[in-house]
Amino acid sequence: MSIRYAILGFLSWRAYTGYELKKCFADALSFHWSGNNNQIYGTLVSLHKEGAVTLDIQPQEKLPARKVYTITESGRQELKSWLVAESELPILRSEFNVRLAWACGLSGKELLEMVGSYERQLAAQVLMYKEKARRGFQAPDRTDLERRLWNSIEAHAIAFYERELEWVVSLKSEVGENKE
Amino acid sequence: MSIRYAILGFLSWRAYTGYELKKCFADALSFHWSGNNNQIYGTLVSLHKEGAVTLDIQPQEKLPARKVYTITESGRQELKSWLVAESELPILRSEFNVRLAWACGLSGKELLEMVGSYERQLAAQVLMYKEKARRGFQAPDRTDLERRLWNSIEAHAIAFYERELEWVVSLKSEVGENKE
DNA sequence: CAAAGCATGTAAGCAGTTACATGATTGT
DNA sequence: ACAATCATGTAACTGCTTACATGCTTTG
Known part of the structure; x- marks a missing residue:
């Protein structure tokens, strides 16, 4: 679109x-x-x-x-x-995924550093989104339904980055085991 | 990238x-x-x-x-x-989100139909991804770590669409309450 | 005195898409 | 007879990005 x-x-x-x-x-x-x-x-x-x-x-x-x-x-x-037309499915384009797919050529230390760096970026993004959501959006006279929809969309967007963060944290242990 | x-x-x-x-x-x-x-x-x-x-x-x-x-x-x-370079954060581009943001102008019926249609698409996508993952990917002699990383990436991709599906289902009740 | 806000716009380029073009071979 | 597989490539387009260009006003 x-x-x-x-x-x-x-x-x-x-x-x-x-x-x-x-x-x-x-x-x-x-x-x-x-x-x-x-x-x-x-x-x-x-x-x-x-x-x-x-x-x-x-x-x-x-x-x-x-x-x-x-x-x-x-x-x-x-x-x-x-x-009312049909939506295209959401597309997740994640550079990190592509990197991770070939990251096994890295040393354990490099891999952990790579994952850790992405984790920090994600954590910052989550904070930033939460702060933005807290400040809210200036919109003129909205209906109750509209406000609820926007809140739900926002919460969903934040949750997306939080899930990504959880996943990355879980990756660390997966990768870490292999290090030693 | x-x-x-x-x-x-x-x-x-x-x-x-x-x-x-x-x-x-x-x-x-x-x-x-x-x-x-x-x-x-x-x-x-x-x-x-x-x-x-x-x-x-x-x-x-x-x-x-x-x-x-x-x-x-x-x-x-x-x-x-x-x-080892820094990844850009993943970007979620969802047409449905944009539609939903202005969907409150629709009638309750239209809204439910719109959400329902997206739900069916997502369900189909989840099935398709699971089937693809089941068939696996033809790759030559992979290390154990590499196989685990690819599995994790795949599972994460499937989970993404499953979360989206859960969210959409929860939206239906949110929207449904408002209908009557 | 610099930065941010107000307010318009353009140039150049990147990454990606669909659809077209050719043409033999094998399977249903 | 039709579709799929093999195997290359091109044309035209869309959507989006950064950076540039102009220039006044308000705030710190």
């Missing part, structure tokens, strides 16, 4: 500028996009061309004009028909 | 042709690449250009010549120094 529907999703809440959408992507857990300019500004241009959003240009005295995008009825319909 | 190191990994076992490598990627669980021609044949050409592999062309009577690639000492070193 592309970032297109995530942008339509945010716009279904309220009108946003590209700059504000960037912040949405930066703040939201469990969206895997960096929210870089090229994609957001580019996607907004195509959405506009295709009539999924309207554009309101608000000039400012000293700053570049704000371009405020508002979703149209056609945009809402596109979002809705995407929602 | 790129598929480059995975290819070097396979070649560290033994020499392969591009065609055989394609099958490796198709058979291996927990590698997220499709193993398409463009990538494999292209990567082999660059690996050769850079001296990480040597090439032996074996003409055949009626079929295109087999191009057998063998890893060089320099290729082995490149693989090893990659192994």
